[in-house]
Amino acid sequence: MGVAAIAAGPEAARGSRDADRLGTDARRRRYADVRELIASPRNPTPLVRLNRVAAGVDAYLKLEWMNPFGSIKDRTARYLLEGMRQRGELDGRELVEASSGNTGIALAALAALDGIPLTVTIPSGVPQEKLVLLRMLGATVMATPDDLCPVDNPRDGAIALARAVADSPAHRGRYAMPNQYANPDNVRAHYETTGPEIWEQTEGRVRTFVAGYGTCGTITGVGRFLKERDRGIRVVAVEPQPGHRLPGLKNLQEAKAPGILDRSVIDDVVRVDDGPAYAMALRLFREEGLIVGPSTGAIAHAIAGLESGAAGVVVGISPDSGLKYASFYASLVEQEGALP
Amino acid sequence: MIDFTWDAELDCKGLLCPLPVYRTSQAIARLGAGQVLRVECTDPGSLADFPAFARQRGLALLAAQDQGDRQVFYLRKEAA
Numbered sequence: 089m090g091v092a093a094i095a096a097g098p099e100a101a102r103g104s105r106d107a108d109r110l111g112t113d114a115r116r117r118r119y120a121d122v123r124e125l126i127a128s129p130r131n132p133t134p135l136v137r138l139n140r141v142a143a144g145v146d147a148y149l150k151l152e153w154m155n156p157f158g159s160i161k162d163r164t165a166r167y168l169l170e171g172m173r174q175r176g177e178l179d180g181r182e183l184v185e186a187s188s189g190n191t192g193i194a195l196a197a198l199a200a201l202d203g204i205p206l207t208v209t210i211p212s213g214v215p216q217e218k219l220v221l222l223r224m225l226g227a228t229v230m231a232t233p234d235d236l237c238p239v240d241n242p243r244d245g246a247i248a249l250a251r252a253v254a255d256s257p258a259h260r261g262r263y264a265m266p267n268q269y270a271n272p273d274n275v276r277a278h279y280e281t282t283g284p285e286i287w288e289q290t291e292g293r294v295r296t297f298v299a300g301y302g303t304c305g306t307i308t309g310v311g312r313f314l315k316e317r318d319r320g321i322r323v324v325a326v327e328p329q330p331g332h333r334l335p336g337l338k339n340l341q342e343a344k345a346p347g348i349l350d351r352s353v354i355d356d357v358v359r360v361d362d363g364p365a366y367a368m369a370l371r372l373f374r375e376e377g378l379i380v381g382p383s384t385g386a387i388a389h390a391i392a393g394l395e396s397g398a399a400g401v402v403v404g405i406s407p408d409s410g411l412k413y414a415s416f417y418a419s420l421v422e423q424e425g426a427l428p
Numbered sequence: 429m430i431d432f433t434w435d436a437e438l439d440c441k442g443l444l445c446p447l448p449v450y451r452t453s454q455a456i457a458r459l460g461a462g463q464v465l466r467v468e469c470t471d472p473g474s475l476a477d478f479p480a481f482a483r484q485r486g487l488a489l490l491a492a493q494d495q496g497d498r499q500v501f502y503l504r505k506e507a508a
Contacts, residue, residue, distance in 0.1 A: 235484065236446050236453075248446050258442025 295400025
């Protein structure tokens, strides 16, 4: 039985009519459809202050893992699909997308709700949890090493593979590819939602914004929105080192710079090593009670290094939670003693 | 033209790179050491991809044949 059939079953059995249903009442936090939970200025993800790990800096993390499918990519996936639907690109087609996991998971949930088959190409180094979640949501998963295509795409194997699935003559237009790395709807998602939320939630007092290099939709969309409000707001990009183990982030020397990246909105780039990023993730768990993924550790490490006086109110993105990285974190806790 | 015997074959006609090397890496995983896979492609990019792929994965590329409208590769899985 498919996902749609399961969802429709009990409803049909009760024979309920639209008029009998409670419907959405956001004030009561009651929703008729899970998609209404995807963050927007009317329903923003929380900002939470860092009280211990960034001494002297008035810093807040925006907890994007409070989105219904678990990451900031819920916003992106919604905008990508809406744009494709409006342009007629979805008609009768399956979806294929390259993802380090989170976009794939959000797309898989949304595609399942619409009955659209989805194939996700994913770097083989991502945690097992993400692969299982994708399969649970009904996606077809093609895991590939980053260096699958040593000649043309030395570090972007998953992206090249998704492009090949979409464009191969043998598939005769069967697939449509959202292509989050080049699709302006990725930027628009953050320009229209994440950016305005941060401006409103800080009452216009945000002075520094920190996000990672990944697809670059967040840093470009939020950066552009904030710069239009106040040119003096400092936008800081966090970049991992080559060969890093920080899913979702990209080093733009080893990976191609995404087409949607607008460097004109970025003031500084901070390079973060894996070690300090994971160490900061551990501190966020233990000192702030924040169960975050490794990329949040990198972003918070960059925040902790800002000059306290000059930074003003700082907002950093926490793209996803730590729940999907238990297998990565196992080695951290095993250093303190073997797991039982 | 040299003819080889092979143990399995893979049709990658109409598939753009790197799909043929992806499919090939899956097919190779199902072979035993010493067995040969014949792969037929139509993307000229495969002529550059397969030698690099074979080097990277420790496979013996016995032959790469450019037949104009198609490219044929013979790969042998080596003992681990």
